[in-house]
Amino acid sequence: MRSTDPVHSATAxxxxxxxxxAGPPPRTLGLRETFGLWASLGVSLLLPVAATFVVLADRPLWHTIGAIVVGAVIGSVLLGLGAAAGAREGVPAMVLLRGLLGRRTSFLPTGFNLVQCVGWAAFEILIIAEAAARALDAPRWPFALAAGAFATLMALRPxxxxxxLARYAVWAALAAIGYLFVQVLSEPLPPVTEGGATSFWTAADIVIALPISWFPLAADYTRHVRRGRTAFVGTASGYGLATVAMFSLGVIALAAYGRGGLDVIDAMLAVPLGLVAVLVLLVVEVDEAFANVYSTAVSAQNVVARLDRRVLALGVGVVATTLALAFDLAAYEPFLFLIGAVFVPLIGVFLIAYHLLPRGAWDVSDTARARPALLLPWAAGFVAYQLTLPTFFAGPGAAWTTWWTERQAxxxxxxxxxxxxxxxxxxVAAVLTLVVTAPGVVRHRRGAAA
Known part of the structure; x- marks a missing residue:
């Protein structure tokens, strides 16, 4: 139920x-806009580049494609459920977590989200600049400046x-993807002999991680969608289909061109007119940086509600562009994956508390009460994640991976x-959430029966 707190009293x-x-979100987005936004966000060069970690080596290609489809379905459904909650409550993602953890306790995931959004914005700018520099045989820095400036300007009018994106960009991206598919499918597709996945489920796990990495941002956009069902269908189908397409394109490109020693980007550039298609995808890629810049600004408003998101977006854009220009972000990537692992169990806690348990009004006000007991299943889920697959760090951070590997032993x-x-x-997080909340559920049902 939508909160009636004065936080929503101003007009857009x-x-x-x-x-x-303080401004209420205008409900102007329908199914077409929602689908187009999330399909566009799903069209990212990060996905085909990551395809090498999804490949099941020396197995038929359809095994890997099957893992991609299963992972995309699971991840996009989870993302869609978060998007639906944002549409129903009409608040950004971090404000939505007030109903789960309480206002002040929600500052904890907000802090994690601020760090990861700035990091991913910088990473997207770097990916765009690197790919454009390789495609055009030019220096990287002008493209980084252009991508950062464009993404920041986009965040001012989200x-x-x-x-x-829904009317134009997504269709241009689909045309480029379709062309690349036709070209790579015209080549022989032998089994890929090298791949990073050790099993069907480790391959699917990488695919699952991409849609649910957007969960802490989803409601920032779907709070403007008219209905929860529309938000769910548009988000899950848009991002899910794009995820299947982009991962599959990467895997097929590796099968077609990998024997020649080409990586995915080089393989796509090698096809006739591949340069044009890749440049189209690079332009569309800017929406990923835009989304992270905008969501950083909106997330900060969970702490201080009256901050101007435009001023925040300008600051975030400058910081992200500077990071992309000045630092080796490859060393920062494992830390971003670690933050992603922090959010995975929180998603499990939220989905149980919001969609399955009696909740009444979802309190997103400034007086939302703290629920510290729900920190337990969140923490336990994070531990379970690391015990299953420790986040990999090299160099100075290797002690983290070593410690968890020893705990596995x-x-x-x-x-x-x-x-x-x-x-x-x-x-783990979902089951423990049920355990922690069971006494409250029993009291609620007894009160309802009385």
């Missing part, structure tokens, strides 16, 4: 997203950008267990 400005948390867990860390973490 210019028909776009409210400037502060709903207008969503409409443009202590408990007799095979490091090559082949399980999905995401599903194990979600299951």
């Amino acid at each position: 400005v210019d028909g776009d997203a409210p400037i502060t948390l 709903l207008g950008v969503v409409r443009v 202590d408990l007799g867990i095979d490091p090559a267990n082949g399980w999905s860390a995401s599903l194990v973490s979600l299951a």
Whole structure:
């Protein structure tokens, strides 16, 4: 149920997203806009590049494609459930967590989200700049500046950008993807002899991670969707289909061109007119950076509701672009994956508390009461994730991976267990949430019966 807190008392400005948390979100997005936004966000060069970690080596290609489909379905359904909650409550994602943890306790996941959004914004800018530099044989820094500036400007008018993505950008991306598919499928497709996945479920786990990595951002956009069902269908189908397409494109490109020693980007550039198709995808890729810049600003408003998101977005854009220009973000990537592992069990806790348990009004006000007991299943789910598949760090951070690997040995867990860390973490968090909340559910039902 939508909160009636004074936080929603102001009006939106210019028909776009409210400037502060005090403004109510205009409900102007339907199924077409929602599907188009999430399909566009799912079209990312990160996915085909990550395909090498999904490949089941020396197995028929359809085994890997099957893992991609299963992972995309699981991940996109979970993402859609979070999107639906955002549409029903009409608040951004981090404000939505007030109903789960309480206002002040929600600052904890908000802090994690701020770090990961800035990091992923910088990473997206870097990916765009690197791919453009390789495609055009030019220096990287002008493309980083252009991508950062464009993404920041997009974050100033987010709903207008969503409409443009739905009407134009997603179709340009689909045309480019379709062309690349036709070209790579015209080549022989022998089994891929090298791949990073050790089992069906470890392959699916990588695919699951991509849709649910957007869970802490989903409600920032779907709070503008008219109905929860529309938000669920548009988000899950849009991102799910794009995930299947992009991962499959990467795997097929590796099968077609990998024997020649080409990586995925080089393989796509090698096809006739591949440069044009890749450049189209690079332009569309900017929406990923835009989404992270905008969500950083909106997440910060959970702490201070009257901060101007436009000023915040400008600051975030400058920081992300500077990071992309000045630092080796490859060393930062494992830390971003670690933060993602932090959010996976929180998703399990939220989905149980919001969708399955009696909840009445979902309190997202400034007085939302703390529920510290729910920190337990969140923490337990994170531990289960690391015990299943420790986040890998090299160099100075290797001690983290070593410590968890030793704990696996202590408990007799095979490091090559082949399980999905995401599903194990979600299951542990979900079951413990039911256990922790069981007394309250019993009291609620007794009160209702009386």
